[in-house]
Amino acid sequence: MSREYETVIIGGGVIGSGIAYHLSESKSDGILVIDKNFPLSGSSGSTQAWVWVHTKTPSWYGEFSMYSSELYGYLHRKIGDIEFIRTGGICPFFSENEREHAKSLAESQAQVGIEIQVLDRDEVLAREPALSDKVLGATYSRIDGNVNPMRLVEQYMKAAKINGVTYEYYNKVTDIEKKQGSFLVTTEKGLFTCKNLVLSAGVWTHEVGKMLGLDIPVHPVRGQVMITEPLAPFMKYTLDGLRQASNGEVLIGYSREEAGFDRSTSLDFIGSTANFALALVPDLAKAKIVRSFSGLRVMPKDEFPILGPIPGIENLYIAAMHSGITLSPLAGTLISELITEGETSIPIERYSITRFA
Amino acid sequence: METEVLILGGGPSGLAAAYEVASRGHGVMIVDEAWALGGQLRQQTQIIDPIPAPFTGLRGFQLAETLVERLKEFPVEYLLKHEFIGLFADGSAGVSGGEKILRISAKCFVVATGAAESARHFPGWTLPGVMTIGAAQILINRERIYPGKTGLVVGSSDMALEITRQMHDVGINVIGVVEPTSQILAKDGKIVSSLQETGIPVLLQTEVVAVSGSGKVETVLLSSGNKPGVETDCQVDFVCIDGGRHPILEPFSIMNCPLRYEKELGGWLPSYNGKLQSTNSGIFVAGQAAGVTCQAGVVLTGAIAGINAVDYLENGTAEARESCKQVYWDELKRIESTQTPEVWQARMSHMG
Amino acid sequence: MDKSTIVCRCEEITVEDIASAVSQGAETFDDVKRLTRCGMGLCQAKTCRIVISELIAEMKAKSAADISVPRLRMPLRPVPIGVLAANTASGSFVRSTLAEAEPDEGQEK
Structure with missing residues (x-):
């Protein structure tokens, strides 16, 4: 029947x-x-689970992402608490060529209304003091945030x-x-x-x-993420590559691997991501990783x-x-x-x- | 780093496996998170019985010493106070001693990571003073610390009754052993009568309703199936939980070893064949990880896994090794099928 | 068991929380974990796996053998990031999204 x-x-x-x-x-x-x-x-x-806009390119795709992100402001009123926080997003850079790249990104995204500031070293460190002092600058947009998936x-x-x-x-x-x-x-x-x-x-x-x-x-692209024990709140923004969740855990990494439907994780990823994390936020050295997981990105051709x-x-x-x-x-x-x-x-x-x- | 056989766990089964591999001239490395070898035997003060012939009459910690001692003539490598934390993509093991990750490649693994105690839950079980029965034994026999002055034991397995007796012997006042079912679960008659000598009552059909106290255990509330509706208060300062044991699964999970459920072997455990070999062929399973059993079973499965690892290295078996394995299997069968026939049967069905 | 009894002490998840996840349709430990966070704390389900699996089985009127084991993940023990990073090649799995962004240059895709 x-x-x-x-x-x-x-x-x-x-x-x-x-x-x-x-x-x-x-x-x-x-x-x-x-x-x-x-x-x-x-x-x-x-x-x-970033709600992420500012580096989404071309600008028409950035604009599409922006419209969706704007809807988040109302979503919790309709379906209840989803722990959405518009933290603002920061993409730090560590070389001068990247500064040029950042500027052209800011210009291009401005055409569709995505506001990006290109911060210099002092400005980005003032916003997010946990960042490595080797940082040269960053793109910053208030529109980005994250949610509890x-x-x-x-x-x-x-x-x-x-x-x-x-x-x-x-x-x-x-x-x-x-x-x-x-x-x-x-x-x-x-x-x-x-x-x-x-x-x-x-x-x-x-x-x-x-x-x-x-x-x-559509095919799967594996992404591995690792997670720390809960730490006292010390990071305010969603950083390109890591963020601190409201319970204090820091989520780190987003590999892109062609691995079919295999959802295992590996110490190769964990070690390499640990290096990445320290380059970005040196204070994480003592933070303990309690687990890693991997997910499959839904990747259209x-x-x-x-x-x-x-x-x-x-x-x-x-x-x-x-x-x-x-x-x-x-x-x-x-x-x-x-x-x-x-x-x-x-x-x-x-x-x-x-x-x- | 490189070795032929990497043994995860330096308890009795890992040590027994190492002996079989090393005495046949193959390289072996043992990783253990503790600073000393011997695993859970280190706090066992009772005479281990039954146990195969060369080890009869030894107390637990002495058995551990003996298993360690007989490895001394071989070039076994040890990584103590190192934790196995995972695998690299090429299959080598990652081990941490607290400073960096050591990468160890091995031709095969013997996973002898043991069992963990299961908790039991009732309101108040998270209060300080509530602990597993095994934790109480470690405190008393290894750390020389009393878990408390007056306590209650929840659960009546062989292990629980044995440790209750040890608590009594060191002067702790155990007011009773409570068992929710209608019979004592311990199977070893000697252990039961040894407890009975102490006069500690076993309260059958009795459950813990709640444990309470301000910041620590002060009161246990019991209810008895015999007297419905009546709840009894007991003043204690600690409670030991005997929730049984289950094979530790984490290593098998990350090694992609398929798991299977066998109630009598402690629940979920890795699938293995008659060589104690996981479906993931370079991995042998030994000791409590291969099913919760008595100490004899732990040592014997370690030895059998060790010889099978040698066969694996040499791409085939040899007559001498086969007959040696047969002796161990016969011993295992003799002991398990008389002590705990359901464990032996479950093991046979598990191996398929 | 009393509904307010804690079953996952790391995350302070109660019997009632588990029941609520099960009533939403969760069937496995992993399903319940994602809804409640049970087993996601420091011990990574080492303490609560058995009792929560048994609880789910009981609530679903299934046997313990029907409740599959949750995914257990590396690292098997909590390890400081500094330790994980030492001794490891710094070649990165992670590329910055900034580096990957391609600002418009006249050509539309």
């Missing part, structure tokens, strides 16, 4: 749950989220459920078919039918796409989000991107606009999957 929904969302991570929540704000029922595990077990739960996804889920959204956990989608205007979604626990289908399965979007005969160019309708199959939508934490409020808003109104409040053609055709 099949169960009918108006909209089925495959993948309940930060993007899928973000879409479920935003959609449920305007359409109170008929929404199902199917997750093959439990949300946060994939990329959304393994991240430094576990709270974020949990609150999206809770708010969505209050609005009537149903979740299926530990249920893997095994086949998808489109028949007479309906999607037939076969899962390990039975069949679901729906009018609208959203693919937001993160690094598994490629696998899900194959069920519809699509070749969605050209690294930009794949977002919007999938032409050729009516009522099929995709939302696959890295930086899903930063982009989730905007992705959620845009996909629910598409589903409810058939158009979006800002143009998203640039992010269409058709660009890969």
